[in-house]
Amino acid sequence: MKHEVHVGKHVGRPMERVEDAQLLAGQALFCGDMPERDGTLQAAILRSPHAHAEILSIDTSEALLQPGVEAILTGKEIKEDSDPFLIVLRQPMDQWSLATDRVRFVGEAVAVVVAKDRYLAEDALDYIKVVYKPLPIALHPLEAAKDGAPLVHPAVGSNVVSTRHFSYGEPDKAFAEADRVVELTIDYPRNSQTPLEGYVVLADYRREEQVYDVQSNFQGPFTVHPVMSKALRVKGPQLRMRSPAFSGGGFGVKQAMFPYVVLMCIASRRVGRPVKWVEDRLEHLTAAIAAPNRIIRGQAAVMNDGKVIGFRFEQLDDYGAYLRPPMPGPLYRQHGIMTGGYDVKHMTITNRLVMTNKTPSGMVRGFGGPQIYYAIERLMQTVAVELGMDHLDLIRKNLIPAGSFPYRAAAGALIDSGDYQMALEIATRDGKLDELKGRREKARAEGRLYGIGYAVVVEPAQSNMGYLSTINTVEERHKAGPKGGNVAYCTVNVDALGGVSLTADSLPQGQGHATVLSQIVADELGIEPHDIVCNMERDTQRDPWSIATGNYSSRFSSATAPAARLAARKIRAKMAKIAAHFLKVSPDKIDFSEGKIFAIEDPQKTLRFSRVAGTAHWSPGELPPDMEPGMCEIGVWSAPELEPPNDADQINTSLTYGFVFDYCGVEIDRDTGEVNIDRYVTMHDSGKLLNPLLADGQVYGGFAWGVGAALREEFVYGEDGSFLSGTFADYLCPTACEVPEPLILHMESPSPFTPLGAKGIAEGNVMSTPVCIANAVADATGIRDLRLPLTPAKVAALIQGQEPARPKGNQATPPMELSDRGIRGQGTAFVAAAPELVWQTLVDPDQLARVIPGCHKMELVGPGSYRAEMSLGVGIVRGRFEARVSLTDLNPPKSAVISGSLEGPLGSSSGSGNVRLVAVEGGTRISYDYGFDISGKVAAVGGRMLDGAARVLMSQFFQRLGSLTEGPGKISAAPPSWWQRLLKLLGIAR
Amino acid sequence: MSQLNNDGRSSVSFILNGNPVTGYAEPRMLLTDFLREEMGLTEIHVGCEHGVCGACTIRMDGLPARACLTFAIQAEGHRIDTVQSLAQPSGVLSDLQLAFRKHHALQCGYCTPGILMSSSAFLEINHDPSEEEVRDMLSGHLCRCTGYVGMVRAILEVARNRISA
Numbered sequence A: 001m002k003h004e005v006h007v008g009k010h011v012g013r014p015m016e017r018v019e020d021a022q023l024l025a026g027q028a029l030f031c032g033d034m035p036e037r038d039g040t041l042q043a044a045i046l047r048s049p050h051a052h053a054e055i056l057s058i059d060t061s062e063a064l065l066q067p068g069v070e071a072i073l074t075g076k077e078i079k080e081d082s083d084p085f086l087i088v089l090r091q092p093m094d095q096w097s098l099a100t101d102r103v104r105f106v107g108e109a110v111a112v113v114v115a116k117d118r119y120l121a122e123d124a125l126d127y128i129k130v131v132y133k134p135l136p137i138a139l140h141p142l143e144a145a146k147d148g149a150p151l152v153h154p155a156v157g158s159n160v161v162s163t164r165h166f167s168y169g170e171p172d173k174a175f176a177e178a179d180r181v182v183e184l185t186i187d188y189p190r191n192s193q194t195p196l197e198g199y200v201v202l203a204d205y206r207r208e209e210q211v212y213d214v215q216s217n218f219q220g221p222f223t224v225h226p227v228m229s230k231a232l233r234v235k236g237p238q239l240r241m242r243s244p245a246f247s248g249g250g251f252g253v254k255q256a257m258f259p260y261v262v263l264m265c266i267a268s269r270r271v272g273r274p275v276k277w278v279e280d281r282l283e284h285l286t287a288a289i290a291a292p293n294r295i296i297r298g299q300a301a302v303m304n305d306g307k308v309i310g311f312r313f314e315q316l317d318d319y320g321a322y323l324r325p326p327m328p329g330p331l332y333r334q335h336g337i338m339t340g341g342y343d344v345k346h347m348t349i350t351n352r353l354v355m356t357n358k359t360p361s362g363m364v365r366g367f368g369g370p371q372i373y374y375a376i377e378r379l380m381q382t383v384a385v386e387l388g389m390d391h392l393d394l395i396r397k398n399l400i401p402a403g404s405f406p407y408r409a410a411a412g413a414l415i416d417s418g419d420y421q422m423a424l425e426i427a428t429r430d431g432k433l434d435e436l437k438g439r440r441e442k443a444r445a446e447g448r449l450y451g452i453g454y455a456v457v458v459e460p461a462q463s464n465m466g467y468l469s470t471i472n473t474v475e476e477r478h479k480a481g482p483k484g485g486n487v488a489y490c491t492v493n494v495d496a497l498g499g500v501s502l503t504a505d506s507l508p509q510g511q512g513h514a515t516v517l518s519q520i521v522a523d524e525l526g527i528e529p530h531d532i533v534c535n536m537e538r539d540t541q542r543d544p545w546s547i548a549t550g551n552y553s554s555r556f557s558s559a560t561a562p563a564a565r566l567a568a569r570k571i572r573a574k575m576a577k578i579a580a581h582f583l584k585v586s587p588d589k590i591d592f593s594e595g596k597i598f599a600i601e602d603p604q605k606t607l608r609f610s611r612v613a614g615t616a617h618w619s620p621g622e623l624p625p626d627m628e629p630g631m632c633e634i635g636v637w638s639a640p641e642l643e644p645p646n647d648a649d650q651i652n653t654s655l656t657y658g659f660v661f662d663y664c665g666v667e668i669d670r671d672t673g674e675v676n677i678d679r680y681v682t683m684h685d686s687g688k689l690l691n692p693l694l695a696d697g698q699v700y701g702g703f704a705w706g707v708g709a710a711l712r713e714e715f716v717y718g719e720d721g722s723f724l725s726g727t728f729a730d731y732l733c734p735t736a737c738e739v740p741e742p743l744i745l746h747m748e749s750p751s752p753f754t755p756l757g758a759k760g761i762a763e764g765n766v767m768s769t770p771v772c773i774a775n776a777v778a779d780a781t782g783i784r785d786l787r788l789p790l791t792p793a794k795v796a797a798l799i800q801g802q803e804p805a806r807p808k809g810n811q812a813t814p815p816m817e818l819s820d821r822g823i824r825g826q827g828t829a830f831v832a833a834a835p836e837l838v839w840q841t842l843v844d845p846d847q848l849a850r851v852i853p854g855c856h857k858m859e860l861v862g863p864g865s866y867r868a869e870m871s872l873g874v875g876i877v878r879g880r881f882e883a884r885v886s887l888t889d890l891n892p893p894k895s896a897v898i899s900g901s902l903e904g905p906l907g908s909s910s911g912s913g914n915v916r917l918v919a920v921e922g923g924t925r926i927s928y929d930y931g932f933d934i935s936g937k938v939a940a941v942g943g944r945m946l947d948g949a950a951r952v953l954m955s956q957f958f959q960r961l962g963s964l965t966e967g968p969g970k971i972s973a974a975p976p977s978w979w980q981r982l983l984k985l986l987g988i989a990r
Numbered sequence B: 001m002s003q004l005n006n007d008g009r010s011s012v013s014f015i016l017n018g019n020p021v022t023g024y025a026e027p028r029m030l031l032t033d034f035l036r037e038e039m040g041l042t043e044i045h046v047g048c049e050h051g052v053c054g055a056c057t058i059r060m061d062g063l064p065a066r067a068c069l070t071f072a073i074q075a076e077g078h079r080i081d082t083v084q085s086l087a088q089p090s091g092v093l094s095d096l097q098l099a100f101r102k103h104h105a106l107q108c109g110y111c112t113p114g115i116l117m118s119s120s121a122f123l124e125i126n127h128d129p130s131e132e133e134v135r136d137m138l139s140g141h142l143c144r145c146t147g148y149v150g151m152v153r154a155i156l157e158v159a160r161n162r163i164s165a
């Protein structure tokens, strides 16, 4: 093996970050903080309230008249100015940056308003009138995959847009010879790590140059650059993409902003001015992306001694409404390593890709890994239970043996290095597994629910750019030509006074790349890291970049870091040669230290670093013969091990493979169902750690998200496709109170394939932690089917059984068929006026307009049918609606049925209710019940507030009704309560 | 009392990081937008605009407040401090900021200014907090990068050092 352990003065040390001073002082500039040209306009986006609908018409005329509005773009303009985005599959699934004839998910962009400021742009959104014709939806992947399901893209003819079957080794034989087959199906939910800073795009079309100049916090990969430039109908260099040095978190998610880049480019071209768009939280949660939810049916062929000899995986991955490049990456990113940490030679994989009426899926930290490891590791735990074997013994029995690295896994991964047995030994010893088992025993003896879970993960880093071509058949691949590799760049520059600066292609999202790069370069050049200036901005017109450029697949340590060392070594070699020339020694007898360059054998012979650098700038004539002048070098790195898929469909999906072994103890509260993590141990072998402080930071951060995914986070949809997790009060991210501190352990098996021996470390825990916690819950409860997130309500239902149904009362059932998400309510009110008077108010449009909260206008459009305009708000959203109301089953002045619908940019609603008027002493008792469905923005943000808001509206309605019919102060919105009525009945009160 | 002028904006005057400032804001303008756009303070970060994430936290008369849930005109006559108030005028970072750096309590740093505002106020009231109290205070903030471990360590260390100083 060509491995060489790198020991440096700085690399490998827990150095504090060079980035931090700016961030701590609040002076770091994020994308939204970058200077704007005078006259820059602001954009706001109108989004679909429907999961699936035809767009019948869009009327922007009134919106265009609103103050400050400069332009409004709809699908029509987008179609004129751009081509549909390229997609990975050859399927008729066109998509543009705005919906054209149909919307396919709630939150899909339908129009963009460009105005003087964001407030005015948002105001104008309310005046765009879109007429939709709702269509049936495909929501659940299993339903959507069935024949006859409503089609998301009718031209494809099916929602299943790709099916591939793979076979490695002799799976049929393995399954025939197995003592038993253990099966488990998992259903992994939709979630996302949701960076705290949303998308920001500032597009400036430079007409004379015909260049789109874009500043954004796009994080790569730049495989998407040609997708954008082709959509814009320009050559690559005409789309200048610039990213600032700081970004408020990425986690893969900031890859998926590219449709907005194109949208703002077109907007800027149309208005002739720069246009800026800053995504808000609701937009982000609703419409940015989600990790694909996935159903995996896993089978293990098992011998009675616990040896697993074969796997079968059938995966159905849900990509939502559109397949945006580089989707369906998550389904293939882990392909080569689908056997996990186990020595299993026989396997089949069936991958099916399904489209549904949900937000398109995209890159999220872990990139398919959390889904797959949830299946593999839950399956292994189930095998242990079925065999009556200790789970850890089963793991040990099946791990890839020490000494067999580099190890070629069944589906093609070439696992570079490791010693999994040793990792388990260190982890169980230093994490005190025995003690944890003692705690479990004690807890169980006391009748408490306590379990221990384990998880084994092989953590891939630096993707092979050819992995996604595995989705194509061998023949198709032959035709298209081979794809592989992953090209990384770093540039090191030394100025005339010896000042060192560098740029690199890693687009950091907070990981501290500048710090590590400065450590690497400092070691090579014998200077201090803090003396190096790292400019982490990237500009596609100015800097070297490749399609692999970007921040994803933990590629920094194994791609950009090696490129930095290469660049620094080139500089070092050049400077050594110059120094050798002057000092009259051989270049290999030169060393660098503390800002000096000297002859190793005669340290008196010394030159200042700056002096040598200056020579290359000031007096190229004095340089050794054949040397190029200047002192700037580019390091370019792509590992040869990243070969294209072979004809047996084997693919080495990644360059390096780290190892993670986790275990934890959890206790479940029997009453509340809350899962409490008692102790969590996470063991990592990520090769050589370049900066242990930052490496641990990645583990802590990945772990925190793993806890969120395990226990809290999910994008929830209503049965009608409404999005219900639109705020951070609905999409629950863990806080400091929910994330315990894990014990982190390390060992280092350097990678032989990367110059620094480093592997990735940022994604391990997002794969291991969710399933480790679930395995502990399974151990505690004996429950096999566990669907994340394991919220208290869900766990309580599992351990206590479902709550018994409510006793049947004599309440009237709402007359309409409602989905689960329907809001229902009932109540009574007392109005101090006779039923006839109340009735008159209810049927008179002018009067009714005054009674309905927020109503501006009401007109009669037919017998018993009204049209109204109103403003309503729930929580943070407030907006205009058009209402259509009709009164039927009229029985004056006793009862009526009111039904109708609301339609507006914030969403739509339909429902109905019964009203009954009964004359009572001193007035009328009105009893009512109602039920309605909600979709669109209101559903996304207001979930938890809707019931309350409906009740408030109702009571406002009756208060107004009371004051209108009888003058103020005489009504009681909560009139004679049931006990008062009871007392009255019994003659005790009157 | 501030006056509405003819473009519908009213004047707002307050003490910002120790200096008196005056600007104009529409009644509906949020303090986040006002501080960022009118005052040029880019350290005001917006993570949710609905009061959950804490990224926009400032100190209003010393107490932590969500700038995204405050209208600019509500700042009238108050003292507003942002993260700029922590370092010395020469730029030397405070003990709390240095401890954040030492313990790697930030990654992307987007949540950091807000968390520093809550933490600095907290340490003025609670000189000797337990880890649980620190976590409870931090639970008013979301950080998607760090898992909070470094922050907890940093805050506890600052409290200890201040006591022994």
Ligand code: FES
Pocket (backbone or CB within 6 Å): B045, B046, B047, B048, B049, B050, B051, B052, B053, B054, B055, B056, B057, B066, B067, B068, B069
């Ligand atoms: S932006 Fe103010 S709390 Fe999130």
Ligand code: FES
Pocket (backbone or CB within 6 Å): A196, A248, A249, A510, B105, B106, B107, B108, B109, B110, B111, B112, B142, B143, B144, B145, B146
């Ligand atoms: S450091 Fe990124 S959100 Fe906290």
